[in-house]
Amino acid sequence: MKIHPIIFHIDVNSAFLSWEAQYRIEVLGEELDIRTIPAVIGGSEADRHGIVLAKSTPAKRFNIQTGEPLAHARRKCPNLTIVPPSYSVYVESSKRFVEFLKQYTPDVESYSIDEVFCDFTGTEHLYGPPAVFARKLADRIRDELGFTVNIGISSNRLLAKMASDFEKPDKVHTLFPEEIPAKMWPLDIRDLFFVGKASEQKLRTLGIHTIGDLARSDRSFIQYHLKKHGETIWDFSHGIDHGSITKDTAPQNKGFGNSITLSQDVTDPETARTILLSLCETVGTRIRADHAYVSVVGVHITDCDFRHTSHQKALLSRTDVTYQIFETACELFDELWKGAPIRLLGVFTSKATDEQSFQYNLFETDKYDRLAKLDKAIDTIRGKYGEDSVQRACFIKNKQTHMSGGINKAKRDQKKE
Ligand SMILES: [Mg+2]
Structure with missing residues (x-):
């Protein structure tokens, strides 16, 4: 019998904000849960360069975006609470998260401070159907560690990562190869992994706006316009993972x-x-x-x-x-x-x-x-x-x-x- 790979990508929802909220309640003894009010993690507001690092769900309703200047965010929501980041707290929370997952499999790889890949291949007899197990796992993380996660499930890292990015928070999604046309192709081209601003613009000038547009285009045409990178993302649009999603290629935008x-x-x-x-x-x-x-x-x-x-x-x-x-x-x-x-x-x-x-x-x-x-x-x-x-x-x-x-x-x- 052929064993099908089962990869989970587990992503902490609004990680810095969730971890900060938890720290403030559990360690500092604060009563207010900043997850329940419009709040962001960001640097000093007086400093013109302060940016939003993470936002609460109520802040999302004001259309506040990660990476935008705090002054813009404040304009969108005058009552916004801005909390400075405590990186050492987040590093500790991240470690606890990884340790927790290691109870289930030794095959846990941190991808960034708030994302991990777990290989659950061949564990069905132990844990049950992957999607059912993932829901139980997410519930346990929420109840025992105190924050929510999204879990994406597929047969490779690329698709698992794409899946965890679907509707948030506290959701489990599958994206197996046969689900690609229905679940991935309707998405905007900018949602495809490895498509940055420059590639996005180039693709749009070629009339490619969705992942499906790219998948249905001719590979050599894309290769002609976007060179090697074009081949990679064309393959990605068909769910083909070249093993390129490893810690070494993780976007380091969370910084050091x-x-x-x-x-x-x-x-x-x-x-x-x-x-x-x-x-x-x-x-x-x-x-x-x-x-x-x-x-x-x-x-x-x-x-x-x-x-x-x-x-x-x-x-x-x-x-x-x-x-x-x-x-x-x-x-x-x-x-x-x-x-x-x-x-x-x-x-x-x-x-x-x-x-x-x-x-x-x-x-x-x-x-x-x-x-x-x-x-x-x-x-x-x-x-x-x-x-x-x-x-x-x-x-x-x-x-x-x-x-x-x-x-x-x-x-x-x-x-x-
Ligand atoms: Mg996250």
């Missing part, structure tokens, strides 16, 4: 971040800056390891009374240079910090992309080019001789560790193996 809870509250800006630098070292190293670039940098502070504040700023050009991230982080810190003892410091980045066509402004090009080369050299040395082999001079006489936050050192070293 790191934070540290300090053993003692910090009250002087110099120490705070040193800690920021150590966080930027780790963030920068991870960005470069993933061959990504970021265009938004943010800082968040939790003070000794657990008040969170954060600030973010769009860069003029994308970067992977530690020092550029650090300079921006310091600037943000100076704007943000009002002198209260600091309990937690974090640096986050977003709008990550793997496009390399970044440009610095003319005056900065030379400086950042040199710094980029320096970073590359340092990464290589650390890769060979361990991360303590090179550190910035300011850390030598300092008790602060030179690479902070996130996964600990032992784990980082392990990951390299």
Whole structure:
């Protein structure tokens, strides 16, 4: 008997907002559930560059979009509640989510902070029909972990991922190959995986507006106009997955971040800056390891009374240079910090992309080019001789560790193996 692959794509609904809501209720003891009011997770509103990172269902009713400036969102909904992100909380929630799924299968792969693929091939005799089991699983996640998910089920990752994006929240959808014409072809072309803004526009000029239009077009015609990428998306429109949907190709738009809870509250800006630098070292190293670039940098502070504040700023050009991230982080810190003892410091980045066509402004090009080369050299040395082999001079006489936050050192070293 042939075994049919069964892949689940599980996507947390409004992850940052759900996790934030839960944290506020369970840890901070707040009574208000921000999921029940028009609310978004986003940076500081005073900062013109603050954007919406996640939104509640009531906020969706005001047509608030992820990625739009907070000022726009505020115009659409004057009573909007804006909550600064707490990345370290979300990283913990994400880990709990993955651990929970591992009770069911060892085959769990995090795709992004709030999405996983699980391979349930051959488990029907154990768990029952996939769609029935998925509903039970989603209910258990909701009841025991306190947030809702969408589950997409199919025979490959591509189709499972497309399926989890159908109606939200708290839904289970299947998209098996035989369901493609009915469920996938009527969708807008921009809903197809890997179709970005540029491809979308190109396809529209060719008269292709739905996924079905693409599927019914001639493959060589698409290949002629969109080259290799055209072949890939044409195959996608027929549900053909080339095994290209792996962690390595995951869109990193959620960004890279790191934070540290300090053993003692910090009250002087110099120490705070040193800690920021150590966080930027780790963030920068991870960005470069993933061959990504970021265009938004943010800082968040939790003070000794657990008040969170954060600030973010769009860069003029994308970067992977530690020092550029650090300079921006310091600037943000100076704007943000009002002198209260600091309990937690974090640096986050977003709008990550793997496009390399970044440009610095003319005056900065030379400086950042040199710094980029320096970073590359340092990464290589650390890769060979361990991360303590090179550190910035300011850390030598300092008790602060030179690479902070996130996964600990032992784990980082392990990951390299
Ligand atoms: Mg999600």
